[in-house]
Amino acid sequence: MDIINVLQLVFSSALVYSAPLILTALGGTFSERSGIVNVGLEGIMVMGAFGSVVFNLTFASQLGNWTPWVGVVVGGLIGILFSLIHAVATINLRADHIISGTVINLMAPALAIFLTRVLYDGRGQTDIISENFGKANIPLLENIPVLGPIFFKGTSAPAFVGIAIAVLCWFILFKTRFGLRLRAVGEHPQAADTLGINVYMTKYAGVLLSGLLGGMGGAIQAQAISLNFSASTIAGQGFIAMAAMIFGKWNPLGAMGAAIFFGFAQSLSVIGNYIPIIQDVPSVWLQAAPYLITIIVLVGVIGKSEGPAANGKTYIKSK
Template sequence: MDDKATAKTRRALGMGITYLVFALLTWVLFVPGTTSEQLTTFTFNVTAGNLPPIPDLTFHTLTGIYLMVALAALAGVWQLTKGFKNVYLILGLVSVFFVLAFLAWAARDKSMNLTGMIGATLLSSIPITLAALSGVMCERSGVVNIGIEGMMLSGAFMSALIGSVTHSTWWGLIAAVLAGGLTAALLAVMAIKYQVDQIVAGTAINILTTGLTSYFSSRYLQTNGALNNPPTFDRISLPLLGKIPIVGPSLFNNTLVVYTAIVLVFLIYWLLFYTRWGLRTRAVGEHPRAADTLGINVFRMRYINVILGGMVAGLGGAYLVLSSVARFDELMTAGKGFIGLAAMIFGNWNPIGAFGASLIFGFADSLQTKLAILRVPIPSQFLLMAPYLVTMIVLAGVVGQSRPPAADGQPYEKE
């Protein structure tokens, strides 16, 4: 009891100090390079949609930065003296303050389109989100899935091939989801039936799918352009929501795959925590022996979850092709499966948490292109490292330990 209490105060203290460190960092990093005459302009208008124009926001850069420093410091002091109820929410807010100060600094003497930024962040985070959701589904049932990358890759490949042959985005989408499911079935058979070390099985899947997709791509897709020319989904502007100022055009004027991904985040959350199926899934992932005793079919639950997870990853592959670049390129997933895995851990095996983490990764990604345009003096590589560093810090339990399902990675053997 005592231990628990001290751990709690220690975490509260750590959080407070973290907020203050953010405030200090904002000051040290952005104040010295800024003069008092410099102005920053944030713009909000996008060309899409017939919306009334929103006036630009122009302010003294330094004032903006000081405001953010003050808000973060205030949060820190409040946490140390009174304490917040939801420390993670405040941590999120403090991070937003930091990012806003950074953007103000980066765009000093220039202007930056924030609306475009929001849209780009969402789009970069979609494949990561789907990868993370795939991981959540598998691991909540107790199967570690390192093979997400491979499942996405096979989904991307099949969506390009079938989409091109049938000239239909729908068939492409279905093919991708099936390909992801099929690849996952291979993982499931190896992990559940043959009890192969799950991380090894996932690695094998990554190598095999890399080989297969690249082989078939250079055999057929590269030699015959008609096989790699899939159609793409049209953007659908949602009624009413699409008219919301600032966020509307960038969030609610997207393709079906994007909407599906966001719906899946909440659907899987609801399924996992509010349905019998979810309870069983979690039981199988936490304590398979007990679940078995209660009459739950451990193997069946794991097969279903892994295959469904693979289908979600396949959808992520389809996004890259049918909602983005309209072609398959070898190794086009470029590590998104692994980043999704990190987002899953970052989000504590919770679909909504994983979505939040994916948004952070997506933001860093979209920032890179933005900063290149603004010619910001810091090399973009360091910004791109940030999400990985943050993941490692989270994993090390500095901000709060994330905990995997207890039986994650352990094969189950009936007695």
């Protein structure tokens, strides 16, 4: 295998595994920028994955190639519903953010597996989907000499959509009135309130956006990588996305870059045998690499990263 083919394999595989992380990390960024810690991203991804696969299996014959794309939208809508639970618990009921998110993470897999058994004759996993996100070529760009075959041929379309969404999220967060208000609420909600900003509604918007993007991330994970739904479909992806968000310093572009890095780490267990430098490394180490890197990043970075000042703090309007 020549160097061009190796680079094409590395880059395309990294994008396939990073696409769900990009969207979910962006969702976490919106939530925490509004002051709500959302550790329930894992559970939201689970429900998004479950909903998208059930939709895919049900409507593939009618929608054809568009099925996985519509499934991503369905996963996002289901993510909104689950994030609404977290929003009500933390904003209205003033529950601890970590406990509320943990409850979602515990509830979602159990509920999804229960519904899977109900819908699929007692089995703990769904059938394999026939319509999925395969490899795609980016028109025109794939014809660029040298760079085209590496970056734009046989690659992941959802990843490029995720990159575009990351740029859009950066613009919204730092260049629009809504983004300014969201960041103000996450830094100092009392001051934002005195300026006439509806703090509660802004927090709701941040959490629901995290549910939308997290559910979409779960849907892409299920329809591009696992190709079905089971208890192991997500397997810690939500927590890796949170690490990408922290590593990216709560900035959409930084979170995107960190997600691509973590996606590359995950892809090593699949493509490691084709990379000369690491082809002799035992596969078990390559499979553990993304989780070890996540721990290292959190230990090395989390103490140095400063999130929004009011992140995780319950806001009471009367005070």
